[in-house]
Structures are given as C-alpha cells and as structure tokens.
Amino acid sequence: MRSFLFCLTGVLFLFASCKKPDYEKVIHDPELYRVTVKKLNDIVLENNFPPVTASRNYVYANIAAYEVIASGDPEHFKSLSGQIKHLPAVPKASKDTAVDYQFASLLAFCTVGNAVTFPEGSMDQYVGALKQKAEDAGMPSDLFEGSVNYAGKVAKFILKWSKGDHYAQTRSASKYTVKQQDGRWIPTPPMYAQALEAHWGEIRPMVLDSTAQFIPPDPPVFNVKDHNSPFYKQALEVKQIVDSLTKEEKHQADFWDDNAFKLNVVGHASFATKKFSPGGHWMNITAIGTRSKKFDFGTTVSVYTETAIALFDGFINCWYLKYRSNYVRPETIITKYIDADWRPYIQTPPFPEYSSGHAVISSAAAEVLTNRIGDDFAYTDSSEMEFGIDPLSFKSFRMAAKSAAMSRVMGGIHFKNACVVGNKQGAEIGQLVVKKLQLKIK
Template sequence: MKSKIYFLGLITLLFISCKKEAPIKVTTDDFCAAVDTVTGIMVHDIFSPPVASRIYLYPNVAAYEIMAQNSTKYNSLQGQLKGLDSIPKLDSKSGVNKNLAALIAHIEVSKQLIFSEESLEKYRDSLYEKWGSENQKEFDVSKEYALKVVDRIKMWMGKDNYKQTRTASKFSVYANQPGRWQPTPPSYMDGVEPHWGEIRTLVMDSASQFKPKAPHPFSIDKNSAFYKEAKETYDTGNLISKKLIEVEKTKSKLIPEESAIATFWDCNPYATVTQGHMMFAKKKNTPDAHWINITKIALKKSKSDFETTVFAYTKTSIGIFESFISCWDEKYKTNVIRPETYINQYIDENWRPQLQTPPFPEYTSGHSVVSSCSAIILTGIFGDNFSYVDDSEIPFGLPKRSFNSFKQAAAEASISRLYGGIHYRAAIENGVEQGNNIGNYISNKLKMLKK
C-alpha cells in the first residue's frame, strides 16, 4: 500500500514539474493603466505642455517598436523617425512575450523622464512581482529584451537637443517694446520653454515647416485688425461675466455654455490660487494629457486589441510632440502680447480673463494646434463620426462632455481660448490650420500600417 501511495505521489510531482506555465496575459487595460499612471505623476510633478509631450512620446515609441517586431500588421518606425534605427531584433523563437516586453519598455522609459521616480517604481515593482509569480521564465526573457530596447531608445532621445535647452538662456522681456509678450498675473512667470523650437523634429523637415500666417501687426488704432480682435476678446469675456453674474443672482445651476467650454479645456498646469500671502498651484491636465485620455476613451469604446492600443497612443503622441515644436517655434519668434496685457493697457485696466493666462507668448494657440492635429490622427484611426463621452476632467472636478467626432471636440477646444480670454481669434483660427497641416502630413508620411 505504501509503495502504491509513493508511486502516485511521484507521478503527481512529475506531472506538476512537466506542466507548462501559462503565458502572462497583458491587455489593453494594462497598457492604458500604465499610461494613466504616468499622467498622474506628470500632473503631480507639474510639467509644461511641451515637456509633457516628450514624456508621452518616447515610452510609446519604445513599446511600439517591440510590438512591431515580426508583426504582420505594423511597420517599424526605424528610418521613419529622425535618428531612430538599430532597434534590437527579436528572435521569434526567443520566448519573449511581446505585449509584456512592450509594457515593460514603456514603464522603464517613462521612469527616465519624470521627477517622482519612486511613485512609478512602486507601481512597476508590484507588476514585476505579479508577472514573476505567474511565469518567471517568460518574465525574465521578456524583461531582458525590453531593457535592450530601452537602452537604444535612451540613446535616441538623448540626442534630441533637450539637454542643451535646459541650460540655454532665459527668454528676454523688453518692456519698452509695445506689442511684445510680457509676464502675466498672478504669478508673473518667465516665458516657459523659449527654446522648444530647437528640439529635434521627428517627421517634419523642421520646426518652421508649417509656419502659420503672420499675426496681425500690433496696433492700438481702434480701426486696426489687432485692436478689433482684442476688443472681441474683451467683449466676449464681458458677456460671459454678465451671464455668470446672472446665474449667481438667480442661483441657477445652469452654467453658461461658453464658460463651461472654457473651463473644460483650460488644461493649464501653471494655474495658481492665491490665499492671503500664499500662492499654490492647482493640479490640472495639460492639453497633451487631455488628448491622450481621449485616445484611451476611443480605444475602450472600440474594444481595441493590444497592438491597436500601442499604435494609437504612439501615432497620437507623435502628432502632439510635433505640434508643440511647431507652435512653440512660432510663439517665441512672434512674441505676441497676450489679450490680458493689451486690454489692461489700452482698453480696461480692471479687466480679467475667465482663465488664467498661461506663461508664454500668444501666437499661435497651442491648444488649437495640438487639438486639431490630434483630431486628424484619431479620425484616421477610428473614423470620422466617432461619438464619445469625454471624462478627462472628472478628476479635476469637472463634468463629462459629449462629442460626435474628434474634429468637433478640437473645434470646441480651440474656441475655448476665446471664451477663456487668453487668445485672439487669429491665433485660434491660424492655429487650427497649423495643426491640421501637421496632422495631415504625419498621417500621409508615416507608414505604420502594412498594406
């Protein structure tokens, strides 16, 4: 009897030892959660919109390059993005789990680009422990390959001129030159990222390839185009203020639509609150974060698979990155005065915009450029009449908004800058055209999908 029990036990042990561990499952939800984690850290760390675009870009490209290895549907971006080549090749017999390696690469590259590394390490380590317990061998070989790709991406991103711009000169303000940008209340910050136009482009020939139409010449003549546009911003702000006062008087819960639109698309990480002698920053999304979240919403609604998820995030982040380079190049070449400064000096010294004016020159509107470009790219991926509910601002106390298409959302984001009192119409309309041109160019030039 004992020998029989011993024999059965031996058979059981042999069965267990020979049983293969199941592959580690990495899903769309897992990748979206990693992107959301990075977004949360960026909001906490308060990165400028241009720098945020860089933080989204490189981790997504790293993940995409792994996903595209031996893919029947997607082409590598090697040779398509400036300076990107020689990504380590993946042996199909290596046992690497591509989805797992892509997510590991995303997390590890992200860690190189943020300030609060401990927060991301805590998130990463919990995943590593989970994956190791599920299938240690597969996790180890996938991580090993991912880190090789990470090293290559780090070399690539280290040559984009970002480090050089960290030590470049600050933006010079010339108070005696009318029409030039000046720091604005309440924090009167220096101009943010004045050298961002010097960052290496990826797809565009140069930062000025899609240079917009010139802004209206500065003038205080009441018959000039510049004055009339400033007056339009002023009048629009006053009209919205009257509506808000009426809401307060009647104790109505219906916020004026223009005010709701302006607030929803504010996306100013530099907004501050003053209490007595104390000033502290509000925590807000950047325009990049808002459109990256819209990408997630579209992915979830369309029930996209893992490969489509990485593809959509990557292409959208490329468009956002290029948009900020193009827009910032124009901002610091034209140095157009903000409406708040102009109106206070030449129309009404007591006027204040609904939104706090961001700390950089006016022309063109960054949200208009980025939103229009993102809408073009997302429309190309998900279709022209893709309706969705945008919950991007719920963490910041704002309600959802519904849209019938990405282009409708981009149009609303653009006009929000007039409603908020932080841009003139020319910066908005010409910014939309600028963004459309960038989006169409990227969509046509990048060959990410195999025929």
C-alpha cells in the same frame, strides 16, 4: 500503470495550458496599457511638468513600447526605424530568448517614461506591481526574465536616441528677454512667470522636415490708436466674449483649461492647483477611443504612439512660431488700453500668444485619431471629472479639437485668430504624420 501515467500527464498538460492563458489574459489586456499611460500622466501632473516637456515623455515612452510590439509582430506592425528618419534600427531579441512582447512593451514604456525627464524612480513602485502581476498570473520564469531583459535593451536604446533631440542643450540656453515693446509678450499676473521653454522650437521633431515647416501668416500688427484696426478689434472681441460668457461657455473653457500649474491668490495667501497638460488630456481621449473600438494590445499601443508623435511635433512647430512672433497676450492689451480691472476667465499661461498651442496640438491629435478610429466617432469625455469638471460630448475628434481651440478665446487667454490659425496649423501637422507613418500594417 500506463493508464495512470497517461492520466497524470493529461492533468499536468491541462494545468500548464491553463496557466498560459491566465497570464496572457491579464498581461495582454489592452486596458493594462491604458492604465500604464494614465499612470505616467498622473506622474507628469504630480511633478508639474509643463505641456511641452510632458509631450516629450509621452512620445519616447510610447515609441519604446511600440518598437517592442513591432519587433514581436512584424507581420502586423511596422517599425518606426526608417519612417522617422533619425531613428536607427531598434535591437531585436535574440532567437534563443523567450519574450512576452506585451509585457516587455509595458516595461519599456515605464523605463523610458521614468527616465526622460522625471526624478529617478518615479515609476519604480508601479513597475514592481506590473512584475508581481505577471508572476501572480503564472508567467513562466524564463519568459519573465527574457521579457524584462529585452524591455531593458529597447529602453536603453530609445533613451540613447532621445539624447540627440537637443533637449539637454536647451536646459542651459539663454532666457527670453523681457522688453517693454509694443505688441511684444511680457509676463502676466498673478505669477508674472518667466517665459516657458523659449527654445523648444529647437527640439528635433519626429516627422516634420523642419520645425518651421508649417508657419501661418503673421498676426495683426500692433495698433491701439485706431479703434477700427484689426489688432484693437480682436482685443475688444476677447473682452466682450469673456464679459458675457454663458454657463455652457464657462464649462467649455474650464474643460479644456488643462493648466499644469495654476496659481491661486486669496488675499496675502497663494496656493497652486494642478491638472494634466493638454497633451495628457489627449492621451486620455486616446484611451476612450481605443477602449470603445475594442482594439487589441498592439493596435492600442500603435494608436497611442502615433498620437504622441503628432502632439510632440505639434508643440515643437507651435513653440517655434510663438517665439518667432513673441506676440502679446489679450490680458496685457485689454488691461493697459481698454479696462484696467479686466481679467481673463482662466489664467494666462507664461508664453507668447501666437499661435494657440492647445489649438495646434488638439487638431494634430484629432487628425491621427480620426484616421485610426473614424470621423464619425461620437464620444463623451469624462476625463476631467477627477478635477470636478463635468463631462463634455463630441460628435468627432475634429469637433473636439475645434472646441479646444475656441475655449481659449472663451477663457480670455487667446485672440480668436490664433485659435483659428492654430487649428489649421495642427491639422496640417496631423495629416503629415498620417501620410508619413505606417504603424499598423493593413
């Protein structure tokens, strides 16, 4: 009888030990985190959030996920509390509560991503699927409940903290005043939309000491009378580039277009097409890098989080500069002074020209990814294939950032100076993020 009981106990022990690895194998898979970020990216696209507001979703959702990971593994990951000077200490799980920190990080990500600017409930169905996945994989009920509760606690804390970033105040701030003033930005066809997020430079940054920390020299002064002036020459350069685009250059412009809302006009009819934002594109690139390097779950979360912080601060710094300069777009100058029938290759977005937002945030993200993954990381980016655009290959993240910057000139929506300057501006922001933050403890 004792022998039978011993064997039965052994069988039960083996069964229990098999169940634990089952749910860990499923839930602790870093690919699940990448899929979750992509789900958020898809919802950003579906809800037509512009690039700057999208960056806010990415940063708070990733920080919530990361703080859960750091709480569960302080030996390898350092909390951002104290590193981001305005982030208070994030609550820990009680000692008598069982928590699966990977599962909790996924739930915290979704809760925050769902609440920051989205219509309530946008991720509910996906969260339900995550919970079902954990239950189906055999996660014990006490661990499941403890993880759900702790995720909710961290998400609530991060959401409360997020409300201090001045976002709500900018919703009712004064709109940009359109003035017919030489060299000043005015709405462009075909939408002639009002200036986008004119007060985003007032949003509280994560790492920057101030929104105006990295400000490049002023762009060339308006002068169309002198055809040898730097201003006129830069406009003529854009026209000449767009008028002679090669197939490869068109591909590059299309690849980095990342227009969250393009208005297509056909005769008297119009319709919109959407893509993910520039920040969303770099979230996809982060997926490529972390997947290729086979990073574990926690490291994957940390790379996403650091990249999202660089994107967020990059947009704030760039938007501050845009609405300080209120610089005119090439399309406005070329059609008024050079060729009335000219059009850019891609659609001009509705905000001032200087400096290039895509150049800034791409370079900022590239610095973080270069530091975390490597300068010699060659990769192929196929994330645009869902929009019918062929992949592009790059020798490094920095080369990709330069490609993104110059694509705006090929698209006809930026002067080259704004892209060169923006690339440098973004690199300085990314380097500051790398210098100030330590997420992964070596």
